[in-house]
Amino acid sequence: xxxxxxxxxxxxxxxxxxxxxxxxxxxxxxxxxxxxxxxxxxxxxxxxxxxxxxxxxxxxxxxxxxxxxxxxxxxxxxxxxxxxxxxxxxxxxxxxxxxxxxxxxxxxxxxxxxxxxxxxxxxxxxxxxxxxxxxxxxxxxxxxxxxxxxxxxxxxxxxxxxxxxxxxxxxxxxxxxxxxxxxxxxxxxxxxxxxxxxxxxxxxxxxxxxxxxxxxxxxxxxxxxxxxxxxxxxxxxxxxxxxxxxxxxxxxxxxxxxxxxxxxxxxxxxxxxxxxxxxxxxxxxxxxxxxxxxxxxxxxxxxxxxxxxxxxxxxxxxxxxxxxxxxxxxxxxxxxxxxxxxxxxxxxxxxxxxxxxxxxxxxxxxxxxxxxxxxxxxxxxxxxxxxxxxxxxxxxxxxxxxxxxxxxxxxxxxxxxxxxxxxxxxxxxxxxxxx
Numbered sequence: 001x002x003x004x005x006x007x008x009x010x011x012x013x014x015x016x017x018x019x020x021x022x023x024x025x026x027x028x029x030x031x032x033x034x035x036x037x038x039x040x041x042x043x044x045x046x047x048x049x050x051x052x053x054x055x056x057x058x059x060x061x062x063x064x065x066x067x068x069x070x071x072x073x074x075x076x077x078x079x080x081x082x083x084x085x086x087x088x089x090x091x092x093x094x095x096x097x098x099x100x101x102x103x104x105x106x107x108x109x110x111x112x113x114x115x116x117x118x119x120x121x122x123x124x125x126x127x128x129x130x131x132x133x134x135x136x137x138x139x140x141x142x143x144x145x146x147x148x149x150x151x152x153x154x155x156x157x158x159x160x161x162x163x164x165x166x167x168x169x170x171x172x173x174x175x176x177x178x179x180x181x182x183x184x185x186x187x188x189x190x191x192x193x194x195x196x197x198x199x200x201x202x203x204x205x206x207x208x209x210x211x212x213x214x215x216x217x218x219x220x221x222x223x224x225x226x227x228x229x230x231x232x233x234x235x236x237x238x239x240x241x242x243x244x245x246x247x248x249x250x251x252x253x254x255x256x257x258x259x260x261x262x263x264x265x266x267x268x269x270x271x272x273x274x275x276x277x278x279x280x281x282x283x284x285x286x287x288x289x290x291x292x293x294x295x296x297x298x299x300x301x302x303x304x305x306x307x308x309x310x311x312x313x314x315x316x317x318x319x320x321x322x323x324x325x326x327x328x329x330x331x332x333x334x335x336x337x338x339x340x341x342x343x344x345x346x347x348x349x350x351x352x353x354x355x356x357x358x359x360x361x362x363x364x365x366x367x368x369x370x371x372x373x374x375x376x377x378x379x380x381x382x383x384x385x386x387x388x389x390x391x392x393x394x395x396x397x398x399x400x401x402x403x404x405x406x407x408x409x410x411x412x413x414x415x416x417x418x419x420x421x422x423x424x425x426x427x428x429x430x431x432x433x434x435x
Contacts, residue, residue, distance in 0.1 A: 013038050021357065024343075024350035025083050025296040025427075026319070027057035028418060031411055037063040039409055044069055048406035049370060053384035058084025060409050061377060066358045070376045072367070072405070074384055077421055079295075079428035081381045086292050088361045088377060091285045093351055099286060100344050103276050107337060112272060115231045122230070126272055129226070129265055130335055132201050135213045139205035145316045146215075146223075146263070147198035147307045147332045152189040156182030163329040164197045173329075186329055191254065196223050197330070198307075200316065212313050227264045232271035241325060241425070249422045251324035258426065261302040261325070262333070269336040270294075270301065289351065293343035295427040300334045302426070307332040323418055325426075367392050367404065 015032035022033060036059050044050055046068045052060035055073035061084055064071035075081055113121045130143040149164035157180035166175040173186040196215045203209035215223070237258045241249040248256075259267060274294060281287035299305060299319045306328040308315040316332045364375025367390060380390055388396060395401045413420060 007042065009039065009042055019353050019357070020346070020350040021062070021087060021354040022057075022059065022350075024087060024347050025057065025292055026299070027080070027083060028323070028420065028423065029411070030057055031059050033059050033063055036060050036409060037067060040064050040067050040069060040407065043409075044407035047373075049404065051405040051408045052410045053387055053408075054410050054412050055084060055379075056080050056411070058087060061379070062088060062354075062358060065361060065376055069407075070370050070373075072370060072378045072380070072390070074380045074382055074387070074390065076381070076383050077424055077428070078381055079424040080420075081379050082288070082428070083292065085363070085379055086285075086288045087350070087354055088358060089285050089288070089363075090355070090361065091289055091351060092283075093348060093355075095283065096286055096289055096344075096348060096351070099281055099290070103273075103280055103290075104341075106276055106280065107272070112233055114233050114268060116229050117231060118229075126269065126337065129269060130337075132199055132213075132219055133216065134201060134203035134206070134209050136209045137203060137206055139203055139209075141201040141203045141209070143199055143335060144202055144210075144338060145200040145332050145334045146196050146265075147200075147314065147316075147330065148194050148263075148303070149197045150186075150191055150329045151193040151195055152186070152191055154180060154182055155184050155189055156180050160192055162195065162197065194303075196220065198314070200313070223263075223265070226268075230264055230268060232264075232267045234271040234275035236267050236271045239425075241422075249325065249419070249425070251419045251422045253324060253326045255325055255327060261304060261327070261426065263303075266301050266333050266336055270298075273336060273340055289347050290344065293347045294340060296346070297336070297339035297343040298426055301336045301339050302333065303327040303331045305332050305334070306330065320423075323423060325422075371404065 013035045016034040018033055022030065040050055040063055047070065049070045049072065050060060050064040051072045053074040055061055055075045057080055058073060061071040061073040065088065073084055107126045111123050111125055114124050115121055127142065132141050132143050134141040149162050151160055151162055154161050154177040156177060159179050161177055161179055163175060165178040168175055169183060174183065175186070176183055196219065198212050199215050199219060200212050201210065240257050241252040241255065255261065277287060277290045277294060281290055300317055304320050304325065304327065305316070306318060306321055307330050308318055314332070316334055361377055362375040364370050364378040367378065369375040370378045371392060391401050391404050395404055
């Protein structure tokens with residue numbers, strides 16, 4: 001441990017907006033980068049070793065390296081380690097951009113065989129799944145988003161009713177039946193179905209023709225056909241939200257399986273995009289950047305995204321609003337390709353920013369690589385309870401750390417108030433999956 005004297009930080013540090021490198025992927029409870037950097041500069045000398053045993057998405061690790069310190073990051077969550085490493089790793093931005101164009105061209109032109117529930121195959125181009133009619137000129141149009149509403153059985157009149165047509169009550173989840181006026185709570189009614197109620201579109205022939213429309217009978221028929229008959233052609237997670245058979249996630253409501261979060265249409269689209277990433281990208285670093293973009297967009301391509309009215313139209317990009325797997329009664333699923341395209345652009349912008357701020361990153365395989373200066377980052381997917389096992393042999397023998405680390409800056413988990421592992425389950429399945 002260094003004997004350097006530093007002044008005590010006894011003044012407020014105003015948090016700054018995160019730079020683009022921290023906007024590549026959302027992560028809960030991320031700490032302000034400038035606050036972390038100030039503490040590192042103040043309490044750890046250059047080339048010193050900073051430890052964060054609950055590193056999350058790596059703000060402490062990244063800022064330590066940016067301030068010319070060495071860093072050790074530990075986290076049990078595979079998504080956390082993936083985000084930290086992928087943000088830091090050096091990648092060829094030009095190759096990333098070129099590969100995106102290749103994937104885009106493939107997605108636009110390739111004919112895919114989509115399996116049916118009866119075992120037969122049907123052929124579709126990707127954007128055939130997102131085709132509708134422009135209500136202004138009747139030309140073909142691209143589906144940008146689809147809004148859905150629960151259909152429930154009214155406990156008073158026992159009629160099937162659309163939640164989107166019901167008046168909201170004063171309390172959360174309380175509505176008045178649009179047929180009989182009866183008051184009910186969503187928590188106490190039977191969910192019958194989920195139906196498209198609005199479609200956001202953009203006309204292919206007249207790009208100025210864009211907006212929201214009611215789904216036509218043809219739109220509803222095609223949506224029902226996809227939901228009832230088609231299946232994802234490639235890998236799609238199928239895990240339940242349970243640790244064990246009788247031990248469910250604490251954060252789930254109404255849903256039991258990861259597939260409950262998506263329409264079949266979006267599952268098919270996501271499986272195609274993920275397949276092309278795995279198949280077409282040979283460089284592991286570049287492939288992981290695409291996988292991070294893919295993972296980051298999942299929250300707005302699934303049913304966790306509420307539909308919010310605004311001055312003109314609706315907001316479709318708010319993402320999760322509560323820390324649990326809760327499907328809003330009225331929600332919106334965005335076109336997965338458009339979301340993926342947006343997230344790739346964020347990755348490119350973020351990586352350009354990262355390579356300006358963080359230079360000379362060298363990953364180590366053990367503590368000795370850090371102690372001997374052969375590496376400046378050592379990331380461990382593991383438990384902080386095993387901290388001593390990651391230290392040098394001398395510290396292991398002593399039973400405590402005496403000299404390996406110069407400064408510890410960490411933010412322990414929020415206990416039962418924030419179930420990180422459960423909430424990250426959706427994104428980590430895709431990021432941590434091996435090719």
